Amino acid sequence: EVQVLESGGGLVQPGGSLRLSCAASGFTFSQYAMSWVRQAPGKGLEWVSTISGSGSDISYAHSVRGRFTISRDNSRNTLFVQMNSLRAEDTALYYCAKLGGSCSDGRCWYLDVWGQGTTVTVSS
Amino acid sequence: QSVLTQPPSVSGAPGQRVTIPCTGSSSNIGAGYDVHWYQQLPGTAPKLLIYTNNNRPSGVPDRFSGSKSGTSASLAITGLQAEDEADYYCQSYDNSLSGFYVFGTGTKVTVL
Numbered sequence: 001e002v003q004v005l006e007s008g009g010g011l012v013q014p015g016g017s018l019r020l021s022c023a024a025s026g027f028t029f030s031q032y033a034m035s036w037v038r039q040a041p042g043k044g045l046e047w048v049s050t051i052s053g054s055g056s057d058i059s060y061a062h063s064v065r066g067r068f069t070i071s072r073d074n075s076r077n078t079l080f081v082q083m084n085s086l087r088a089e090d091t092a093l094y095y096c097a098k099l100g101g102s103c104s105d106g107r108c109w110y111l112d113v114w115g116q117g118t119t120v121t122v123s124s
Numbered sequence: 125q126s127v128l129t130q131p132p133s134v135s136g137a138p139g140q141r142v143t144i145p146c147t148g149s150s151s152n153i154g155a156g157y158d159v160h161w162y163q164q165l166p167g168t169a170p171k172l173l174i175y176t177n178n179n180r181p182s183g184v185p186d187r188f189s190g191s192k193s194g195t196s197a198s199l200a201i202t203g204l205q206a207e208d209e210a211d212y213y214c215q216s217y218d219n220s221l222s223g224f225y226v227f228g229t230g231t232k233v234t235v236l
Contacts, residue, residue, distance in 0.1 A: 035225070037170075044126060044230040045162070045170065045213050059224045095169060101158075101176070107217040108176065109225070110160035114169040 002026035004096045009118030022079040022096030030074040033099040036081050038092035086122045093117040128228035135234040136204045144199040144231045146214035154195035157217040161199045164211040209235045
């Protein structure tokens with residue numbers, strides 16, 4: 001069964017750091033781009049970051065650029081996001097998702113496998 | 125800040141047809157980029173519902189269909205059922221400074 005499972009969420013003070021992990025199984029992890037998507041309480045979905053299968057291509061939403069770092073370990077089938085300088089507005093449920101789609105430049109991709117999410121709360 | 129606009133809510137009686145519009149611009153849907161749709165049942169993670177404008181993943185009922193024209197897209201649900209009550213989001217790619225992948229603002233479907 002294709003699945004992804006997030007971990008690492010918790011309560012952190014403003015300005016603090018947190019590292020989220022996402023363990024993947026059931027597919028050849030290195031062949032697929034992966035993303036983080038977040039959802040603030042009672043709000044809609046917000047794309048956070050994407051990393052290519054090899055890890056060579058990375059993109060970030062403006063709201064997290066310079067503070068978040070996405071990475072992956074293909075030998076461990078695991079996706080990460082290091083979150084620094086956290087703010088109250090980063091409070092959200094963070095989802096890990098696998099990307100699907102047949103175009104090479106990523107512009108047609110969609111999120112075809114989602115985890116259950118891990119909660120990040122930034123508060124003093 | 126979402127660049128794809130959806131109505132906050134739509135409703136319909138069981139068996140009826142409802143549509144959810146997703147309005148974009150020349151930097152996303154209007155530029156020809158594909159539109160995808162997700163269903164988020166209460167308290168659960170989003171699930172891919174429609175990909176590449178009008179394709180259903182395995183297991184998604186054919187009551188759900190998607191279309192795209194110009195700078196907009198639309199999700200239609202025919203034969204509305206109680207279990208369709210959920211939040212629905214459109215998603216596309218945006219080539220402007222506003223981001224890479226963009227989601228719609230989300231629409232809550234209520235079955236009356």
